[in-house]
Amino acid sequence: MSDRRKKNSMPEQSPAERRRNFAEVALGYDAETARCEAARCLQCKTSPCRQGCPVEVDIPGFILHIRNGDFAAANEDLLRYNALPAVCGRVCPQEDQCEKLCVLGKNGEPVAIGRLERFAADYARENLPPAPVANVVRPDAPRVAIVGSGPAGVTAAGELAKMGYRVTVFEALHMPGGVLMYGIPEFRLPKAIVQHEIGALRAMGVEIVSNAIVGKSITVDELMNEEGYQAVFIGTGAGLPYFMGIPGENANGVFSANEFLTRSNLMQAWRADSPTPIFVGRRSAVVGGGNVAMDAARTAVRLGAEEVFLVYRRSRQEMPARHEEIDHALEEGVIFRTLTNPTAVRVDDRGWVSGLECVEMELGEPDESGRRRPVVKPGSEHFLPVDSVIMAIGQGPNPLVQSTTPNLRVNRWNNIWTDENGMTSRPGVFAGGDVVTGAATVILAMGAGKRAAQAIDRYLREQK
């Protein structure tokens, strides 16, 4: 008999097995376990969980359908609020959102809302005939250009197409999907799921132009003045990798997490027959404590590194990564060097990294983010020998659109400014997702895309 105070566990590949492959780690509930987990939900009238969800999914509603065995209805319910439930069920930080507010969490574990969301979406994709996608795009409708095909852009495009607008998505890379394609690894989010969603978007009549770098191939002003787009949505994300600025950082074997993950995911370098090379060596150090760092560390494990260190200047409590990914990384043998900060990359005489010079840290007074500020412990200098270093200390906004669009207001980090409706300082130009907020989450980017779509609709109606 399972413990009713605990979540039903979700089957996973064993750590020993998954260390050697890129297949998905978490295997998902089967129908019976899903119904069992759904039965834990108390169906609270006030549904506090909903307030924790950035897009206010009707959580008790879809869970009730699962409990009743009507999985199709559960999926339809989800889709009313969230266009990408199969993605969100896998990557949302549920422990800080819906599940954090679940009443059951006070006296045990909350309902496994993310796992149930994933179950309903996977069930529908795998077992039900594809819901007939209506292409309701009106041939005479105003045209809207979407810049960037990450969660923000894709959501805005889908919402606008549903309203009948003619939508074109411009994507700089050769594959649409944004971070979902180039950043988050296959073992956490299978690419087939992302491409399934992109396929649905095309079926709705959205045109996707890849290899189109807005700012270089075409500017926002040209889109509006020459190509006939009446509104533009900018969802270009936070893809500019930061480095620490320490000595030796340009040595061979030091990569940004973006480069490392793009090689592995988008360019498929994890496959032995890929023409794109990737290097990890026998010992690898990943610097950072967020989702990006976990993904890079776990990718390094799978690429054959014997020892992978995660170097993070605060403690495990402060790590911004999803808890599940932290657990998975530990299970897979990633060695955590918390309260440790690199001060230099040591470089050998061939120009390659030979290790990281580090200091130990202690937590001092809280800083403006409320987290305790790490300070250097005197006399704690030490050396960590490694063959590769992956910097996952954060990303800034992609700058191309900002630098080529006159009068587009930005803040001091070059994030695009918008009003509460998502409109920028340029009439008819909207923005949302990481390029506005700084690196955040998939669901927040989707929420921004949805709100902007509604604002674009209002704007275009007023223009008539």
Next chain:
Amino acid sequence: MGYKIIRKKVLSPTVKEFEIVAPLVARRAQPGQFVVLRVDADGERIPLTIADYDRQRGTVVIIVQELGAGTKKLGRLEQGEELADFAGPMGNPTHLHNLGKVVVIGGGVGIAAIWPIVRGMKQAGNHVTTIIGAKTESLLILVDELAGYSDELVVATDDGSRGVQGFVTTALQAIIDRGQAIDQVLAVGPAIMMKTVADLTRKYNIKTIVSLNPIMVDGTGMCGACRVSVGGATRFACADGPEFDAHQVDFDLLLSRLAMYRQRERDDVEKFEHEGGCKVHE
């Protein structure tokens, strides 16, 4: 979708010219910029300089020297076939204005890259001396085209099969020695060539621009694979360059970073040629 090859010209056994239909690249392309292409859906992303473009026709010309497995595969494509991806224009254009007397240097495939620059420099009113260099005569390309837009064209080959025997720096030294005033040198070619040009012009205090060619992945500024050190600061060549002040560039770092995957590249070429060879026997 695909990007169609509407013209292919074999410039030498290992250097091919392609004209490709890519209206979104042609529309804003300028001399000094580059594209990133993929031959097929499994291909690597290959950065290549824009050798020419025709906005009316919506086409872009690239010139490829077959070096690695990817460029060899590209070199085998024929007119009428399609590339899977062709993105650009990337990087910042060359500053083309009247500087006075300029020397433009192209080595190897760098010759293709300087072709639109020489033309642009001439049209901007400069006195243009062009120096091109290659290992041997058969690897020289665009000689007549360059001659047409240059006030003087100097050819250098390592083996002396055409023009001056020696490197482009041999030819540049001769021009300096004869007392010609030079307002700017612009050099594009292998990193080691650009380094030797920079070393030479530093001695004479001649302003020199080079177009750097580090390893790239996206070409849009989102990975940092292309980082170079210029004047002590780290820059992304694809987004901040590719052209920089030659006397500020850390060429040793560039050369070291270019060698990062060299063994792997050699393995790939062998594999490609082996597999290619097998197919012929079928």
